[in-house]
Amino acid sequence: MIDKVPKQRQRAAATRDGTLLRVRPEEEADRLAIQTVNRAAFETSAEATLVDVLRAKPSAVASLVADIDGQVVGHIMFSAVTFAEQPAARVVGLAPMAVSPENQRAGVGSALVREGLKLCKQLGYQAVVVLGYPEFYPRFGFVPASRYAIRCEYDAPDDAFMIVELQPHALRSLHGLVRYDEAFASV
Numbered sequence: 598m599i600d601k602v603p604k605q606r607q608r609a610a611a612t613r614d615g616t617l618l619r620v621r622p623e624e625e626a627d628r629l630a631i632q633t634v635n636r637a638a639f640e641t642s643a644e645a646t647l648v649d650v651l652r653a654k655p656s657a658v659a660s661l662v663a664d665i666d667g668q669v670v671g672h673i674m675f676s677a678v679t680f681a682e683q684p685a686a687r688v689v690g691l692a693p694m695a696v697s698p699e700n701q702r703a704g705v706g707s708a709l710v711r712e713g714l715k716l717c718k719q720l721g722y723q724a725v726v727v728l729g730y731p732e733f734y735p736r737f738g739f740v741p742a743s744r745y746a747i748r749c750e751y752d753a754p755d756d757a758f759m760i761v762e763l764q765p766h767a768l769r770s771l772h773g774l775v776r777y778d779e780a781f782a783s784v
């Protein structure tokens with residue numbers, strides 16, 4: 598699935614200190630670097646393994662990297678989620694996402710989220726869900742999913758499971774239990 602994302606899609610965005618950052622779809626040659634970034638950012642290698650498993654699954658939608666001078670410093674992945682009561686829903690989950698520790702808090706993660714949301718919108722998805730920091734995601738338009746009676750299959754504090762609509766009024770028609778690809782159960 599992720600191979601359907603146009604390879605020529607490349608965007609530049611400046612980080613907070615003015616360094617030029619490029620956000621682009623992952624290529625085969627990036628895979629080791631993506632593993633390295635995920636291993637460095639998370640406490641265990643579970644997320645790095647998840648990326649490798651998800652990439653090969655039909656649920657994988659997009660995998661983007663952030664690079665500075667050709668070096669991968671961040672990664673974000675999107676995969677289709679399902680709504681238990683609404684089989685026709687076209688919604689993706691943002692996860693995992695990682696920035697190498699030495700490059701964190703410089704705008705890399707934000708650039709990845711912004712480009713990822715644009716791409717998912719272009720691909721026709723209705724909304725994106727995320728289970729993550731309530732301090733971070735609202736700046737991109739995410740709101741607590743509970744506002745729309747949308748729940749996560751995993752236990753999470755109310756404000757940590759969030760959703761953003763990509764198409765006007767998409768949230769009016771979505772509700773119920775959200776399930777991630779079964780690969781997430783191992784994280």
Ligand SMILES: CC(C)(COP(=O)(O)OP(=O)(O)OC[C@H]1O[C@@H](n2cnc3c(N)ncnc32)[C@H](O)[C@@H]1OP(=O)(O)O)[C@@H](O)C(=O)NCCC(=O)NCCS
Pocket residue numbers: 638639694695696697700701702703704705706707708728729730732733
């Ligand atoms: C979360 C993460 C992807 C953000 O990437 P980033 O490049 O540092 O993000 P940006 O510089 O664009 O934005 C920084 C914001 O991220 C949020 N953030 C980063 N680390 C955080 C943490 N440990 N706890 C809570 N919020 C955090 C803050 O809101 C921060 O804003 P501030 O600098 O104004 O306080 C990155 O810190 C990371 O890889 N963390 C470890 C892996 C991880 O936890 N991933 C899951 C994300 S839900």
